Amino acid sequence: MMIQLDNLSKVYRVGVERIAALDGVSLGIGQNEYVAVMGPSGSGKSTLMNILGCLDRPSEGQYHLDGKLVHRLGGHALARIRNERIGFVFQSFELLPRLSALHNVELPLLYSGLGWLARRRRARGALERVGLADRIKHRPNQLSGGEKQRVAIARALVVQPRLLLADEPTGNLDSRTSEEILALFDRLHAEGQTIVMVTHEEEVAAHATRIIRMRDGRVASDLAAAEDRARRASAEGPTDKAKEGRP
Amino acid sequence: MRLVALLLSLPRLLLRSALLALAQVWANKGRSILTTIGIVIGVAAVTTVIAALSGLRANVLRDFESIGAGKLFIFPHWPDQGTQRHASWRSIRFTPEQTEGLTEHCPSVECFTRQADRSGIAVEFDKQTTDAVIRGIEPEWHRIENRSVVLGRPFSLIDNEQAQPVCLVTESLRDRLRLDRQCMGQRVLVDGRYYLIVGVVEPPTDFGMFGGGPKEEEILIPFSTYWKTYGGRGWSYIIAVSKSPTVSDEARAEVSFFLRQRRHLKPGESDTFQIEVVQQYIDKFNQLSTMVTLVAGGIVGISLIVGGVGIMNIMLVSVSERTREIGLRKAVGAGAGAILMQFLVEAVVLCLIGGLIGLALGQAFTAALGKILGAKLEHAFIPGWAITLSLGFAAGVGVLFGMFPAVKAARLDPIEALRHE
Ligand SMILES: Nc1ncnc2c1ncn2[C@@H]1O[C@H](COP(=O)(O)OP(=O)(O)OP(=O)(O)O)[C@@H](O)[C@H]1O
Numbered sequence A: 001m002m003i004q005l006d007n008l009s010k011v012y013r014v015g016v017e018r019i020a021a022l023d024g025v026s027l028g029i030g031q032n033e034y035v036a037v038m039g040p041s042g043s044g045k046s047t048l049m050n051i052l053g054c055l056d057r058p059s060e061g062q063y064h065l066d067g068k069l070v071h072r073l074g075g076h077a078l079a080r081i082r083n084e085r086i087g088f089v090f091q092s093f094e095l096l097p098r099l100s101a102l103h104n105v106e107l108p109l110l111y112s113g114l115g116w117l118a119r120r121r122r123a124r125g126a127l128e129r130v131g132l133a134d135r136i137k138h139r140p141n142q143l144s145g146g147e148k149q150r151v152a153i154a155r156a157l158v159v160q161p162r163l164l165l166a167d168e169p170t171g172n173l174d175s176r177t178s179e180e181i182l183a184l185f186d187r188l189h190a191e192g193q194t195i196v197m198v199t200h201e202e203e204v205a206a207h208a209t210r211i212i213r214m215r216d217g218r219v220a221s222d223l224a225a226a227e228d229r230a231r232r233a234s235a236e237g238p239t240d241k242a243k244e245g246r247p
Numbered sequence B: 001m002r003l004v005a006l007l008l009s010l011p012r013l014l015l016r017s018a019l020l021a022l023a024q025v026w027a028n029k030g031r032s033i034l035t036t037i038g039i040v041i042g043v044a045a046v047t048t049v050i051a052a053l054s055g056l057r058a059n060v061l062r063d064f065e066s067i068g069a070g071k072l073f074i075f076p077h078w079p080d081q082g083t084q085r086h087a088s089w090r091s092i093r094f095t096p097e098q099t100e101g102l103t104e105h106c107p108s109v110e111c112f113t114r115q116a117d118r119s120g121i122a123v124e125f126d127k128q129t130t131d132a133v134i135r136g137i138e139p140e141w142h143r144i145e146n147r148s149v150v151l152g153r154p155f156s157l158i159d160n161e162q163a164q165p166v167c168l169v170t171e172s173l174r175d176r177l178r179l180d181r182q183c184m185g186q187r188v189l190v191d192g193r194y195y196l197i198v199g200v201v202e203p204p205t206d207f208g209m210f211g212g213g214p215k216e217e218e219i220l221i222p223f224s225t226y227w228k229t230y231g232g233r234g235w236s237y238i239i240a241v242s243k244s245p246t247v248s249d250e251a252r253a254e255v256s257f258f259l260r261q262r263r264h265l266k267p268g269e270s271d272t273f274q275i276e277v278v279q280q281y282i283d284k285f286n287q288l289s290t291m292v293t294l295v296a297g298g299i300v301g302i303s304l305i306v307g308g309v310g311i312m313n314i315m316l317v318s319v320s321e322r323t324r325e326i327g328l329r330k331a332v333g334a335g336a337g338a339i340l341m342q343f344l345v346e347a348v349v350l351c352l353i354g355g356l357i358g359l360a361l362g363q364a365f366t367a368a369l370g371k372i373l374g375a376k377l378e379h380a381f382i383p384g385w386a387i388t389l390s391l392g393f394a395a396g397v398g399v400l401f402g403m404f405p406a407v408k409a410a411r412l413d414p415i416e417a418l419r420h421e
């Protein structure tokens, strides 16, 4: 398994209250899986993604990435892992407004010790992969929402990450643009990329090969996409879906 | 091993951070310039003060130099206390015998000349008259005063030993008396006595700020002739030159010891002569200018520190404005060190830009100072060490005051930073 989580929990203290954002999550994700994480708001999806992305450490439990026990590593080592193995895509793109598309994509490589020429080549390559070869010099405010997200995806891909994490990547996009992004994800998956994506929409999750549903910091269900679809169609019907939507 | 790799990658990291910082400063041009004003003023002030001082110094030292840094002026002097306080001029003045053998007894003294002069002496030639100062000199005088004979010959040994009535004139005295250009062999009437002109001597060097008043004409005669004619009535003194300006103090002590012996002064008795060493004035001036530099430096240091607080403030603003950027950079793999470096370098770059603007301003002020007539600061310039020092200090202020904001940035939690509005 590429990712192995064992009894992972994350507890926040707010005043005297203890909030368990994650409460005993155990799961494994293999190479080239395409996982959609779903669940109501506050169920711990982002918390899980942050831990997977080595941005955060669990309060308890173990996280193995490529067989390596990650969560006990120091800040510097975690930064290296983020830099070399993980690509992050955010709901609100998080592009630096003053930098061109190319420079935005190049950003992670600045912290990799790669030479100037190699950085440029790889940043161009990543932009070509997401179909933006002709937008290299554009600044974020000269790009459409879909294009911004594709630049952000290029930035995530530029380090050739083992794991692509996307927290509601289509959350700020209309349905047509969302389809473009998802088509891109499908292609990346076909090319062998491992993807974990958080979403609130069943149509988006339908692109994944596996669907993890969370509730109150726990894994409520973890099924292959086809099986998940079958279960939902047969039993409860569409009632759940209305409740799960964001308020 | 890791440390070596880190050190090797440091220049590249610094360069990249500097470029990033320049871009950042450029993006906030107006704000950055305003922030650096404290540094600008500080650096401009310190460099101007130092430039003015060094200009003054160049002038003063050059003037001292023209007098001769290794010179000792030795003249009779009534002590402030003791039995000799009311002594007669006869017992105070130098007699030629007293200074006989001075160079042999004072190893730090290169050479010396006895000298005596009276001014307001009438000099006459063929109905042309003028007032002049008559000066008795010895052969070493030419070397000591750096004034050689340009026409004719200097006084010979015979002239000196037999106290011949011969004289040297300056070009201006020669022209004033309407003498021929080749005036050697002519006789001039000085104070009722005839003197044979044997040569023409160079005019005195300009003592710059120490010279003053209209110059009197000069006529030079052998010291022995002077002594025979006027005795010890005129003002007589000795000019000695030490072997080098660095042994001036030794020379002074030796001469003092020598003269006390010759004058039979008992221990505890005050000197009946005074020795002025040119080097001692140079040292005093140097001390003074160093002190002024230090005081100016201190004042400017304070203004730089005030400027530094401005830098810290703007860096804190910058960090809080760019919280999301910091979060993102960390999310894509920037370590705390890289973020720290980025902000620290930015603060240093800001300060250095301020320093450079300040230097340019200081340069302009310095040029303006040189244009002020009468200020004698035309040689004012900003010395290299002042440039290095003020830029170094500016960079230091950047490091000192940039550290807190940079640490703050480096410590940001990426998740919270990315959630920042
Ligand atoms: N820094 C924090 N301090 C305290 N509580 C927190 C913190 N971060 C998250 N939480 C809590 O942890 C729980 C899970 O949050 P999380 O962001 O993972 O939810 P989510 O599933 O991503 O929700 P959404 O769909 O709205 O994005 C929430 O109840 C939230 O209030």
Ligand SMILES: [Mg+2]
Binding pocket: A045, A046, A047, A167
């Ligand atoms: Mg979330």
